[in-house]
Amino acid sequence: MLKKIFPTLGRFRFAIQLLMLLFTVYGSALIGHYAAEKVSNTLPALSCAFDKQNGAYCVLVPLQHQMHHRIGEALVQGQQVFNTVVLPLFFLLLSFFTFFVVLNKAFCGWICPLGTMQELLFRLGRRFNRPFHRLKETQAHKARPVKWLMLLVLVLGLPLLAGMGIAPDQVGDPFCQVCPSRLATTLLTADTEQIAVRTGHPINFALGALGNALFGFILIAALAARQPFCRICPLLSLNAAFQKLSPMRLSKQPHEKCEKCGICTKACPMDIHEIWKKSGHKAFNEDCTLCGRCAEYCPDDGVIQIKFFGLPLFKSSRDYYKARVKSETPEGMPKGKVIWLKPADTKLKAE
Amino acid sequence: MRSTFTILALAISLAASAAEMPLAASAPAAEHAGHASRHTHGWTNYPLIQRSMSKGMDGRGTVLMNASNMQADHLYTYAPSDAVPHELELTMAGAKLEALPKVGNYYWVTAREATPEQVIVASTSYYFSNPGPAPTKMLLSKKHELELIPQPLPREHNSYRAKEKWLFLLRFDGVPLANQPLTLETQNGSTLRFTSDAQGYAEVRFPDDFKPETEEKPVSGEHSHGPRRASFVLATEHHNGSVHYLTSFNASYGPDAYTDRNLALGLGFTLLGMACGAPLLRHKRKASPASDTPQTPTGV
Ligand code: SF4
Ligand code: SF4
Ligand code: SF4
Numbered sequence: 001m002l003k004k005i006f007p008t009l010g011r012f013r014f015a016i017q018l019l020m021l022l023f024t025v026y027g028s029a030l031i032g033h034y035a036a037e038k039v040s041n042t043l044p045a046l047s048c049a050f051d052k053q054n055g056a057y058c059v060l061v062p063l064q065h066q067m068h069h070r071i072g073e074a075l076v077q078g079q080q081v082f083n084t085v086v087l088p089l090f091f092l093l094l095s096f097f098t099f100f101v102v103l104n105k106a107f108c109g110w111i112c113p114l115g116t117m118q119e120l121l122f123r124l125g126r127r128f129n130r131p132f133h134r135l136k137e138t139q140a141h142k143a144r145p146v147k148w149l150m151l152l153v154l155v156l157g158l159p160l161l162a163g164m165g166i167a168p169d170q171v172g173d174p175f176c177q178v179c180p181s182r183l184a185t186t187l188l189t190a191d192t193e194q195i196a197v198r199t200g201h202p203i204n205f206a207l208g209a210l211g212n213a214l215f216g217f218i219l220i221a222a223l224a225a226r227q228p229f230c231r232i233c234p235l236l237s238l239n240a241a242f243q244k245l246s247p248m249r250l251s252k253q254p255h256e257k258c259e260k261c262g263i264c265t266k267a268c269p270m271d272i273h274e275i276w277k278k279s280g281h282k283a284f285n286e287d288c289t290l291c292g293r294c295a296e297y298c299p300d301d302g303v304i305q306i307k308f309f310g311l312p313l314f315k316s317s318r319d320y321y322k323a324r325v326k327s328e329t330p331e332g333m334p335k336g337k338v339i340w341l342k343p344a345d346t347k348l349k350a351e
Numbered sequence: 352m353r354s355t356f357t358i359l360a361l362a363i364s365l366a367a368s369a370a371e372m373p374l375a376a377s378a379p380a381a382e383h384a385g386h387a388s389r390h391t392h393g394w395t396n397y398p399l400i401q402r403s404m405s406k407g408m409d410g411r412g413t414v415l416m417n418a419s420n421m422q423a424d425h426l427y428t429y430a431p432s433d434a435v436p437h438e439l440e441l442t443m444a445g446a447k448l449e450a451l452p453k454v455g456n457y458y459w460v461t462a463r464e465a466t467p468e469q470v471i472v473a474s475t476s477y478y479f480s481n482p483g484p485a486p487t488k489m490l491l492s493k494k495h496e497l498e499l500i501p502q503p504l505p506r507e508h509n510s511y512r513a514k515e516k517w518l519f520l521l522r523f524d525g526v527p528l529a530n531q532p533l534t535l536e537t538q539n540g541s542t543l544r545f546t547s548d549a550q551g552y553a554e555v556r557f558p559d560d561f562k563p564e565t566e567e568k569p570v571s572g573e574h575s576h577g578p579r580r581a582s583f584v585l586a587t588e589h590h591n592g593s594v595h596y597l598t599s600f601n602a603s604y605g606p607d608a609y610t611d612r613n614l615a616l617g618l619g620f621t622l623l624g625m626a627c628g629a630p631l632l633r634h635k636r637k638a639s640p641a642s643d644t645p646q647t648p649t650g651v
Contacts, residue, residue: 034485035507036431036456041482049508061508130632183621193608197620200611209620216624224631 017116024113027055042096045112046181059096064159068172072163104246109291114181118222125223133225135271143231151234170203178211226269240286247309252283255303264294267330297330395536397586397599398473403445417445423462431455431486455483469595497596498522511604513559527551538581561606
């Protein structure tokens with residue numbers, strides 16, 4: 001029965017993603033109005049606190065806040081650092097970690113509303129036969145430090161400097177000011193406040209304008225490239241910083257056929273070449289969102305697995321692969337279903 | 352600074368650490384306040400509970416509050432997980448409200464002045480960043496005869512704002528009061544009247560009465576700081592036998608959501624970003640597969 005409804009891991013993940021999208025964007029109707037009723041105030045996914053109907057808050061908002069108002073201010077005022085700084089930060093990270101430890105980066109691949117929206121847009125792009133762009137190995141490598149910079153500068157550094165009085169107060173929450181999830185999720189609740197750019201202070205205006213432009217770019221780019229924002233998302237780097245501590249893992253056995261194959265990388269929405277070229281813990285890359293597509297599209301038995309405490313939750317298999325490619329190519333092009341627009345150039349399809 | 356801090360303020364409201372913000376206090380004594388009324392406020396005669404004007408006495412997790420326009424000796428605080436109120440003695444400096452661990456973020460604070468002829472109740476809420484249960488039950492538990500209950504309170508990251516509509520439940524002895532009048536007075540000078548429906552709910556629309564040129568300071572007792580705020584008080588009166596009941600709820604509200612925001616510009620920048628992404632949507636004339644991306648699967 002369950003197999004009929006969810007014949008593939010991809011279909012199962014898609015159902016969870018849609019459910020989580022509804023929950024993270026509109027969940028307050030289900031669980032209650034108050035912050036205290038939210039599933040978490042430290043969710044390792046971009047479930048936006050500015051969305052007045054959401055069901056959980058993303059961890060980046062308290063993190064920026066603590067940098068700004070606890071650590072920064074306490075460092076300057078020489079307050080009792082332990083009580084006001086260390087303990088709250090410890091509890092914040094602990095509460096983030098209690099969630100994170102179970103699912104690891106599956107928060108990205110299965111739960112994050114912005115991740116899901118980008119995937120939906122990419123599917124739409126396939127339906128309209130838009131081109132498919134992916135990052136080459138060198139480009140993917142070059143893009144990786146950006147998400148760490150986003151974390152260090154926008155989530156940790158600037159709020160800390162603002163708290164210390166070194167940077168202006170307007171940069172107390174700079175990531176929220178550019179975050180595309182803030183715009184995407186609030187627009188989904190028909191709230192246009194966040195898309196209206198702030199005009200009161202030049203810094204807020206500049207950050208807001210940048211955020212809106214980034215959001216517009218992501219909307220279009222996601223039609224032609226997979227997960228464009230995820231490549232630079234600071235939450236991906238925060239999650240990556242802890243990914244080795246979780247019992248949920250992606251694991252890959254070395255296999256002699258891999259060198260000539262590489263379908264896993266073709267299937268990977270984050271263009272991770274390591275899943276093809278490396279094995280063991282090196283294959284579980286910092287960019288991985290634990291979506292499981294590589295395991296779905298690996299045509300050899302048991303080479304790629306998603307494991308929880310060492311127990312395989314899903315493993316690649318030849319039979320599964322054969323069935324899977326009948327419905328969708330590794331690059332995400334649906335097969336044998338309605339294609340709304342005729343492919344413009346069949347040669348390009350092979351790219 | 353009266354810049355558009357909306358996002359910043361919403362984010363930082365997590366800590367509920369509003370700066371000390373005194374209000375003008377040179378008003379004549381309120382007509383219904385007792386002779387020993389400690390503080391009065393010029394913009395309203397209704398009873399209020401607000402952050403005390405004594406500076407520098409708040410700490411993290413503590414706040415000094417005081418009642419004005421009434422004669423009260425104690426404040427009563429209700430935390431979401433508490434069935435019984437904490438009684439705090441009111442001194443000239445105010446009463447010290449403390450966040451108790453794990454009892455919840457939203458505290459309900461009341462003051463009461465009772466004589467055989469009249470019962471005056473002031474109420475407000477205070478937000479501490481303090482995990483714990485939601486205040487739904489606590490708000491609905493019966494605390495006084497005549498009650499004015501926010502349904503709901505603004506949650507974390509939100510606050511009352513001009514042009515917004517919020518519901519309040521009016522009750523007497525725990526029973527909803529239908530067609531009960533309710534008055535809203537704001538620090539910005541507005542007076543508006545509302546009436547409850549058959550279920551006792553009154554929908555209050557906050558007036559858009561912030562003047563662009565004035566530099567209103569954020570008021571005390573609220574968890575949002577940064578943008579301009581002004582105080583408001585809602586009050587309702589009821590007679591039962593020979594006793595007159597007056598109950599108020601005060602808090603603060605801010606300018607409407609789009610103050611210091613520009614929707615057209617926001618859409619413009621979004622469109623600009625979309626235009627930058629548009630070339631990605633065009634098929635190239637010639638396509639050469641990237642050398643380091645995997646080729647069409649072989650050996651499968
Ligand atoms: S704006 Fe982004 S980072 Fe900030 S709370 Fe919303 S989702 Fe989280
Ligand atoms: S990396 Fe992508 S999926 Fe993960 S939190 Fe960021 S936007 Fe969401
Ligand atoms: S490596 Fe596999 S699980 Fe990780 S993002 Fe790529 S396809 Fe998904």
